[in-house]
Amino acid sequence: xxxxxxxxTSLALGGLLVASVLNGTGCDDDDxxxxxxxxxxxxxxxxxxxGSTGSAGTTGNGGGAGATVTxxxxxxTGGSEVPPVNTQATASVAIMLDASDNVxxxxxxxxxxxxxxxxxxxxxxxxxxxxxxxxxxxxSPGRAGTVSGSGQLTASEASAMRSGMTYINIHSSAxxxxxxxxxxx
Numbered sequence: 001x002x003x004x005x006x007x008x009t010s011l012a013l014g015g016l017l018v019a020s021v022l023n024g025t026g027c028d029d030d031d032x033x034x035x036x037x038x039x040x041x042x043x044x045x046x047x048x049x050x051g052s053t054g055s056a057g058t059t060g061n062g063g064g065a066g067a068t069v070t071x072x073x074x075x076x077t078g079g080s081e082v083p084p085v086n087t088q089a090t091a092s093v094a095i096m097l098d099a100s101d102n103v104x105x106x107x108x109x110x111x112x113x114x115x116x117x118x119x120x121x122x123x124x125x126x127x128x129x130x131x132x133x134x135x136x137x138x139x140s141p142g143r144a145g146t147v148s149g150s151g152q153l154t155a156s157e158a159s160a161m162r163s164g165m166t167y168i169n170i171h172s173s174a175x176x177x178x179x180x181x182x183x184x185x
Contacts, residue, residue: 068099070162076109076170076180082130087113089180091170093147095121101158103151105137105168110144114174119147123157123166127183131167139170 072095078087093107109116120133134157137149147170153161160166164185169178 070097071095072097072184074107074168074182074184076168076182078175078180080127080167080181080183081169081175081178082128082181085175085179087111087175087179089113089143089170089172091147091180091182093168093182095168095184097153097158097161101153101155103135103153103158103161105135105147105149107147108145109139109147109170109180112143112170112172112174112179114172115142116140116145117171117173117176119149119168119170121161121166121168121184124160125165125167127167130177134166137168143172 072093074091074093074095076089076091076093078085078089089109089111091107091109093105096104103121105121116139119137119139121135121137122131123134125131134153135149135151137147140146157166161184164183166184167181168184169181171177172179
């Protein structure tokens, strides 16, 4: 019966850990700050032999601090290009930048006036400027498809991204300098 009580306690603690993860406790989904330290439960009591399952402990050592991840959700348009491009094309892109300056890009585009050629993250540049590419991205062929990529930014490139001084754009054969763009901020 002691083994059964220990198993029930373990399952109860495991359930609290899963609930904590599912509820975001100790998780940082804010796009600019570091997560707070998570809490882990203590041993708790197993309850009596009369069918009670006992309750999990509420004290224990804190978990590690959450990693800083900056997330951007962007919509690329021709009006954001420099100079603006008259196009109906758009893209929806998610960009994640972690504390080690690793960046990941995923998204879709549609409606380009001609076949896609390339896509990049550029910087440093404000919304009214242009700059050289700092990360090449992968695009599926055609006028609609996917854009993705990942890589390690330098410290200065990551700093530029965090301060809103980078942008992403998708180029087409009709608009070789870029057809749609969004400032990463």
